[in-house]
Amino acid sequence: MAVRITLAEEIHRLKKEKNALILAHYYQYPEIQEVADMVGDSLQMAQFAAASRADILVVAGVYFMAETAKILNPSRKVLLPDTGAGCSLADSCPPDEFRSFVQHHPGAPVVTYINCSAQVKAMSDVICTSSNAEKIIRSIPDNGPIIFAPDVNLGQYLIRQTGRDLLLWNGSCLVHESFSIDKILALHKMYPRAKFIAHPESQPHILKIASYVGSTKGMIDFVSKDAAQEFIIATEAGILHEMQKQVPDKLLIPAPAYEDNTCACSECPYMKMNTLEKLYDCLLTEQPEITVHEQTRKLAEAALQRMLQLS
Ligand code: 13P
Numbered sequence: 001m002a003v004r005i006t007l008a009e010e011i012h013r014l015k016k017e018k019n020a021l022i023l024a025h026y027y028q029y030p031e032i033q034e035v036a037d038m039v040g041d042s043l044q045m046a047q048f049a050a051a052s053r054a055d056i057l058v059v060a061g062v063y064f065m066a067e068t069a070k071i072l073n074p075s076r077k078v079l080l081p082d083t084g085a086g087c088s089l090a091d092s093c094p095p096d097e098f099r100s101f102v103q104h105h106p107g108a109p110v111v112t113y114i115n116c117s118a119q120v121k122a123m124s125d126v127i128c129t130s131s132n133a134e135k136i137i138r139s140i141p142d143n144g145p146i147i148f149a150p151d152v153n154l155g156q157y158l159i160r161q162t163g164r165d166l167l168l169w170n171g172s173c174l175v176h177e178s179f180s181i182d183k184i185l186a187l188h189k190m191y192p193r194a195k196f197i198a199h200p201e202s203q204p205h206i207l208k209i210a211s212y213v214g215s216t217k218g219m220i221d222f223v224s225k226d227a228a229q230e231f232i233i234a235t236e237a238g239i240l241h242e243m244q245k246q247v248p249d250k251l252l253i254p255a256p257a258y259e260d261n262t263c264a265c266s267e268c269p270y271m272k273m274n275t276l277e278k279l280y281d282c283l284l285t286e287q288p289e290i291t292v293h294e295q296t297r298k299l300a301e302a303a304l305q306r307m308l309q310l311s
């Protein structure tokens with residue numbers, strides 16, 4: 001009888017043969033998370049990429065994450081299963097428009113959220129993620145306005161948390177802007193003991209009712225440590241895979257979005273462009289490879305290293 005080799009087994013074989021590592025974001029499909037060498041949030045992925053000695057890094061995430069891996073570890077081959085996996089937030093900040101925004105505010109320090117292009121990172125003094133944004137803003141001397149881009153919701157949250165004067169770029173994430181307050185409140189009536197937690201890319205009226213606001217990793221840690229047994233989770237639904245593994249006995253309910261869809265939750269169409277099949281093809285052919293222009297890379301690396309030192 002012929003032995004059936006699964007795609008996952010083939011991926012493990014290729015990883016070993018090619019000395020490759022797979023970095024997956026929490027928003028990836030469960031089967032991708034299961035073959036990955038690390039699963040994490042944007043900060044953990046950047047830290048892992050910077051420290052990695054593998055010949056090949058396969059980023060199961062979106063374009064800016066693969067670019068970040070290449071910027072931090074230029075001697076490695078960095079692959080992304082589908083180069084169409086962009087990000088609405090990164091796309092909302094075109095480099096030329098951002099350059100003139102920065103030029104209009106001479107002397108203002110530039111802090112950018114990691115969800116942006118390599119060119120925008122190259123114009124920044126320091127990068128942040130949702131895990132460390134507050135710490136990074138507080139690390140900057142309080143003597144004038146700070147440019148913050150591209151997420152306006154995270155920016156407004158940081159103004160509320162730190163009281164600092166931030167000049168905000170008006171970008172947003174299509175997933176985190178889709179949560180419906182009416183549906184969340186209706187759901188909470190059905191589960192009155194559930195704690196509502198949200199990612200800071202969500203809109204202010206959603207964050208206002210949250211018991212906890214934090215990065216994907218922060219949300220997983222909160223659910224693990226908090227005594228509550230039921231949670232309503234406002235971020236991309238892929239997080240539920242790792243979260244449920246951490247707390248198998250707790251009830252995790254994805255927050256509902258405006259438009260009803262099949263799972264009544266929010267999914268990132270870009271994150272979900274990666275499939276196990278594309279991951280396998282990418283490892284086999286070592287394509288598509290991500291490259292970054294060296295001059296841009298060096299400037300972006302300096303801003304990313306500042307973030308890693310402060311984290
Ligand atoms: P974190 O992984 O930093 O929580 O950000 C979530 C996100 O939207 C990534 O694209």
Ligand code: SF4
Nearest residue numbers: 087088089173175268
């Ligand atoms: Fe971008 Fe939002 Fe998708 Fe994250 S979830 S990759 S911020 S569009």
